[in-house]
Amino acid sequence: MIDRSASDIGSELFAGETLLWGGKPRSGILLRSRDWFMIPFGSFFLFMGLWLPILIMSTPTSAPENPQPPEWFVLIFALPFVVIGSWFSFGHLLWERAVRTKSRYALTDQHVIIVQDRRHKTVKSIPLKDIADIGLTVGRDGVGTIVFNESASPVLPFMYNMMWAPQSSPAFELIESASEVYRRIGEARAKVRT
Numbered sequence: 001m002i003d004r005s006a007s008d009i010g011s012e013l014f015a016g017e018t019l020l021w022g023g024k025p026r027s028g029i030l031l032r033s034r035d036w037f038m039i040p041f042g043s044f045f046l047f048m049g050l051w052l053p054i055l056i057m058s059t060p061t062s063a064p065e066n067p068q069p070p071e072w073f074v075l076i077f078a079l080p081f082v083v084i085g086s087w088f089s090f091g092h093l094l095w096e097r098a099v100r101t102k103s104r105y106a107l108t109d110q111h112v113i114i115v116q117d118r119r120h121k122t123v124k125s126i127p128l129k130d131i132a133d134i135g136l137t138v139g140r141d142g143v144g145t146i147v148f149n150e151s152a153s154p155v156l157p158f159m160y161n162m163m164w165a166p167q168s169s170p171a172f173e174l175i176e177s178a179s180e181v182y183r184r185i186g187e188a189r190a191k192v193r194t
Helices: 004-012 035-058 071-101 157-162 178-193
Strands: 019-023 103-108 111-117 121-127 134-138 144-148 171-175
Touching (some): 004 019, 004 103, 019 178, 071 103, 111 171
Antiparallel strands (some): 019 103, 134 144, 144 171
16 A cells, blocks of 8 residues: 555665555644643743733833833733744644645665655655664554654653654654554564564
């Protein structure tokens, strides 16, 4: 089962390699379990960044010894709240969608290949014989993520799942029929190691 959109990954294969599987991540804006925390947290920051300057600038000062801060100071103070709130509320969702839209994955008889074609094309080719461990997470619909060398990752897995840390280990993220692809990777690893 080779996804047509991933067929262009053939140019990344080494001489003599055979393409066993090709695919791409699920597209669109997707909510994950960590978003149950991130979106309310970001919305609070965004609200504070927008509401606080309005409140401060619209409050009349009754005493000359207690003057209002200058408007530019209030706006500069509020800017980090707006930026952080925007990122956590919706910015990270748009960024992840953009990254997934430009990602392609492939499994060959020798490597797993991850191609991201954003501003600059990035190709990660990991020899199957060098993959120490493989992690699999699958949803009810069969869509899942396969993570390579997860135990060597500097970011703890719970941080990725629960917080806002990016996926630091190479992975086939949000692919269809993840269990089947996981099985194929296992079979290809077994052939390379024998």
